[in-house]
Amino acid sequence: MNGTHLLEIAGASRRFGGVLAVDRVDAHVDEGELVGLIGPNGAGKTTLFNLISGFTPPSAGTIRFRGRTINGLRPNQVARLGMGRTFQNLRIFPNMSVFDNVSVGAVGTLPQGPFGALFGGRDRARRISERTWAALETAGLTGVADELAANLSYGRRKYLEIARALAMEPAFLILDEPAAGLNDTETADLAAFIRRLHAGGLTIMLVEHDMTLVMGICQRVVVLASGRKIADAPPDAVRRDPGVLEAYLGGDEE
Amino acid sequence: MSGFDARMRPLAVRAGLALLLFAVLPAVLAGFDRSYYYQVANLALIFVLLAASLQLVTGVAGLLHLGHAAFYGVGAYAAALLSTELGLGFTVTLPLAGLIAAVIALLVALPTMRLVSIYFAVATLAIGQMLYLVMLNWVGLTKGPNGIVLTRGLELFGFDLSGRLATYYTVAGVVALSLVALGRLSHSYYGNALRSIREDDQCADAMGVRTARLKMEVFTLSAFFAGVAGALWAHMTGYISPGDFDFGESILILAMIVVGGLGSLPGAAIGALVLILLPEVLRDLGDFRNIMVGLVMFGCILFLPKGLMGEVSALRLARQQFGAAWRRTGNGVGIGWR
């Protein structure tokens, strides 16, 4: 098994003071999968997310991505290994245009020294421009490329965040609560969009509080409760899992 | 304008600016035939360069820098000492002054770049003051408060350029080249990476942008151009003293970019011209000249929070001028400077 997974989490723990936010979690994501990570509030989803993306180093355990141990790497190093992410509370660059926002994803994952910009650098500029336009097109934002990001609607900002991550041309995309704050129609559109990205060959992990979206589109669902993994199975099996239902307090969330 | 091919416009604008800088202005200056006007023009150009280089750090990358004048001073002293002690000419001292300022900036940036917001600002203030104290008190090297008199003026590869018009052309040429470089840095993918740090550096980090390294780079690059400005100043005036590089000077440069609008390179140039030329125009007011700096700055913060040409309006301008290159239907050249 070892080395074949795209992402492999082995015994990862994270302690904050006396609280064990993530407790010896083992999980993995294979190439081409669309995996959901769910759990009730306070289950440790965000902490696990931060461990994966390099925002917080694990207290114990290892996290391997594309065969490399990424514990202790800075977020930008993890990102340049091919991991793209979005943020739960929408962190766009408000005073930059939509195009410029998305271009940052492309800039971040290409060589970024100043001398390319100083002395020509046409090739790099072309590559960045191409990637950016491709990501904008995928997310359906070409029409507003010149708009200031702050002027976009809430729903479109979600797509902007995803487009920015896509411009990184990631091998693995993690979406942090993408459906938060969206109504049912918007959530359905988003689900279709994520499916399209997945169909295009992208490996995706979806971190969600709400089960609806995850159960609808994911092939496999990992459930966290109180920092521990309590289930890891296809949606149907998870749906019937009594432990999961209990964790969700009766399971009538969906 | 509609008659122009959209892609011709930046060329037209730049050609116009070049014409103004290298033909119209010198002609006007020659027409008036007074040294004073040449001095004002040179001073204004040097401050345009200082403001533009600070703009890269403070406006584009969002790092409030309160010690910029110190690096200007380092450049001036480096040029003056290389010239008087080692007998080097302007051709050599100009790049060396920039490099020395950049190296010192890099050395101080290494420990302080982790600091955020106000702590960074205060650290730059302290660094600026420390450099100033060195200029003031290391009498053995810098001659202290007496300053240094330069014996060699402007020259290029042995050609004497110390005449009034030649001096103007040299200053204008160096400043114009530097501005092109600063423009490429700030209106390119590099500038976008810097802007992302200003907007949300954690998020930029997650996009793969090497925030710590970029901050260090931009601080060093801006010090390089400040050092170049210092060398110009030293060779142009032939005399430097620590008073030219104190905290007040740093604040003056900061006021220029605040007035012109944070984040915009044209704004920095306009701000510098306003704060240098306005006091000259209002010379009759005498003592009130310095107070104007404070009042104009305060007025701008209160009534024009985006400055005369802030990022948003500057974005629009950049898009009009350079946007053609970003169109997919264009010739495919990306967001770099064409």
Place this chain on the structure above:
Amino acid sequence: MIDPYYLQQLAIGLSLGMTYALMAIGFTLIFGVLNVVNFAHGEVYTIGAFAGLVAITAFAPPFLAVLFLALAAGAAAGFSLERIAFRPFRRFTDEASLKSRAMRESTLLSSLAVSIVVREALEIVFGSEMQPLPFEYMINAPVQAGPVTLATGDLIIFGVAAAMLAGLQYMLKRTRIGLSIRAVSNNPLGARYVGINTDRTIVMTFVVGSTMGAAAGILVGLYYGAIFPAMGFIPGVKAFVAMVMGGLSSIPGAVISALILGVSESMATTFLASGWADMVAYGFLILTLVFFPSGLFGAGRERV
């Protein structure tokens, strides 16, 4: 037996440190309620000194009256400063905007602009050189204390500063306005919910902090006989250093750091030419920022 020279430097350093402490308290209080740095604080110090000077040259009042006039001028300066440079940028009343980055940056720049205007205005009125002071107001008569020779100023500064610190402590712990200042610096939004008038509290904070800054200004002015428009900048920077060393929100921390700073500077003049003495403060600042991110005395705010 310690060389009396060092004792003397120690005493001078302590009185110097006390003036930094008076300034640092103003910074700390204002930073506490607004989370901003008041760049015009040095000018408040200058205003205190000039108010005293004007009073002396106009009607030669007794020393205590000079001191009180300077304090009153400081209070007025603090009040106006808040109105001019800070309040216009506090457009919203939720916590986010009260401590937002945009407000921090614009007030930083606006207080900087106000400080330029005040300094230049004083220069226009008084000229930039040191102002002559009548000899009888100077507080630098020598006093013999055992083997050590001090100046009356050292004792007066120490006494006045200690009294003001005690008064401040009483005010913060026992009076209504002091309690509201503490409440607002702990949690501005919560303070508002329980009915504290945050705007009024903020003004009061500026008044109290500026009064102490002005006291430092007039005392130092009379001690060294050096009153000039740019006099506030260096002490302002040093008081800021003391605040950072003290951990930003701690008044005792700021006071202790200010004393450390004063003593180190006074000792440093033993080994360094006086022109280099300021290097000590900047060095302390950089070292603190880099190695003690939460101040020398424990918990502070996030800064890296």
